[in-house]
Amino acid sequence: MDDAVDRENLGWSEIFEVPFLEAASRVADAVAARIVREDRGLYRAIAGGTSFGAEVTGAFRNAQAQSKEYPAVGDWVVATRVQNEAKLRVHEVLPRKTAFTRTAAGGTSEVQVVAANVDSVFIVVGLDGDFNPRRVERYVALAYESGAQPVIILSKSDLSDALGERIGEIEEVALGVPVHPVSSIQHRGIEALTPYLRSGQTVACLGSSGAGKSTLINALLGEETMATGATREDDSRGRHTTTHRQLVTLPGGGSLIDTPGMRELQLTGDEESLSSAFEDVEGFAEDCRFRDCTHESEPGCAIRAAIDRGDLESARYRSYQKLQRELAYIQRRQSDSFEHEERKRNKSLGKLYKRIQNEKKNR
Numbered sequence: 292m293d294d295a296v297d298r299e300n301l302g303w304s305e306i307f308e309v310p311f312l313e314a315a316s317r318v319a320d321a322v323a324a325r326i327v328r329e330d331r332g333l334y335r336a337i338a339g340g341t342s343f344g345a346e347v348t349g350a351f352r353n354a355q356a357q358s359k360e361y362p363a364v365g366d367w368v369v370a371t372r373v374q375n376e377a378k379l380r381v382h383e384v385l386p387r388k389t390a391f392t393r394t395a396a397g398g399t400s401e402v403q404v405v406a407a408n409v410d411s412v413f414i415v416v417g418l419d420g421d422f423n424p425r426r427v428e429r430y431v432a433l434a435y436e437s438g439a440q441p442v443i444i445l446s447k448s449d450l451s452d453a454l455g456e457r458i459g460e461i462e463e464v465a466l467g468v469p470v471h472p473v474s475s476i477q478h479r480g481i482e483a484l485t486p487y488l489r490s491g492q493t494v495a496c497l498g499s500s501g502a503g504k505s506t507l508i509n510a511l512l513g514e515e516t517m518a519t520g521a522t523r524e525d526d527s528r529g530r531h532t533t534t535h536r537q538l539v540t541l542p543g544g545g546s547l548i549d550t551p552g553m554r555e556l557q558l559t560g561d562e563e564s565l566s567s568a569f570e571d572v573e574g575f576a577e578d579c580r581f582r583d584c585t586h587e588s589e590p591g592c593a594i595r596a597a598i599d600r601g602d603l604e605s606a607r608y609r610s611y612q613k614l615q616r617e618l619a620y621i622q623r624r625q626s627d628s629f630e631h632e633e634r635k636r637n638k639s640l641g642k643l644y645k646r647i648q649n650e651k652k653n654r
């Protein structure tokens with residue numbers, strides 16, 4: 292297989308071409324590589340079909356302050372080979388077409404990139420004690436924020452005797468998002484996921500510890516590549532078996548990113564994505580008599596009317612309010628307007644990418 296075909300299977304697309312050529316004019320003997328593993332600042336990357344250890348250059352380290360500017364799993368980077376060693380030096384990260392980010396734990400506004408350049412996000416939810424529609428709601432909002440397509444995977448379907456009900460509950464909080472029940476252990480429902488994993492496509496698996504992300508990836512790979520671990524008997528919580536992010540490629544060409552279960556999940560400050568995740572709530576709000584209705588006690592409030600009629604679940608409305616407060620708080624912290632500009636730039640690149648994809652499809 293030639294290098295170009297290899298690269299496309301691994302998710303390379305036209306949108307990286309120009310930024311790469313630009314960078315290559317500054318860096319002698321530059322190669323494009325994709326980051327496939329990250330473990331506390333140590334990387335693995337694939338270039339030309341070969342896997343290398345990788346680290347950022349000293350210049351990179353000196354110039355970059357924020358963690359989200361460092362390479363993340365799924366990133367395409369501009370690298371050079373270290374002579375006589377199976378090692379790469381990473382000079383630059385190419386602009387991301389999508390990025391699933393979260394605000395790092397610990398009260399800072401530091402944004403972490405969990406997975407970059409993903410086409411779809413598998414939100415993995417176990418049909419055991421892990422099942423929680425409110426958490427799914429939050430993941431969906433974050434997925435929209437990333438620019439990737441959210442897909443909900445209800446794992447451990449073999450453990451549920453009310454599958455239809457559970458699917459209904461999820462569909463209510465994730466309007467229009469595809470929901471797929473699977474049993475990775477009994478190998479059921481797995482084939483329905485292959486369309487997301489066509490050659491060149493990248494899927495990131497996210498969800499809480501013990502949800503079954505690694506087991507699902509093994510089922511899709513057809514081999515036990517990822518370590519998996521039993522959940523606690525009493526509350527179905529996992530033991531944080533996966534400790535680093537890693538991208539693996541399927542024989543058919545798609546890529547899958549495994550991630551450690553997340554304890555904390557915060558929005559990173561994008562209003563639009565919250566609106567996409569709560570179209571129903573915002574739809575009702577449009578009918579409030581007052582534009583600036585707080586939905587507390589104003590007359591003619593369509594939100595309260597919808598709740599009274601039973602058209603809007605009050606728990607869903609409360610979680611919308613909670614996410615909005617969080618968003619307002621985060622936006623206040625993000626005084627750094629540069630960050631904002633960069634997000635916008637990444638977004639418009641993402642849109643351009645989608646347009647190219649659509650044009651390709653329609654050809």
Ligand SMILES: Nc1nc2c(ncn2[C@@H]2O[C@H](COP(=O)(O)OP(=O)(O)OP(=O)(O)O)[C@@H](O)[C@H]2O)c(=O)[nH]1
Pocket residue numbers: 446447448449450473474475476477498499500501502503504505506507518519520521522529530531532533534550551552553
């Ligand atoms: N019954 C059943 N158990 C499953 C299924 N998928 C996963 N499990 C079990 O759930 C437990 C946790 O699975 P993992 O794949 O390790 O979970 P994870 O999401 O990768 O967890 P972390 O790596 O800790 O984030 C293991 O004991 C799996 O065997 C399934 O489809 N059915």
Ligand SMILES: [Mg+2]
Pocket residue numbers: 504505506518519532533549550551552
């Ligand atoms: Mg795991």
Ligand SMILES: [Zn+2]
Pocket residue numbers: 576579580584585586587589591592593594595
């Ligand atoms: Zn109102």
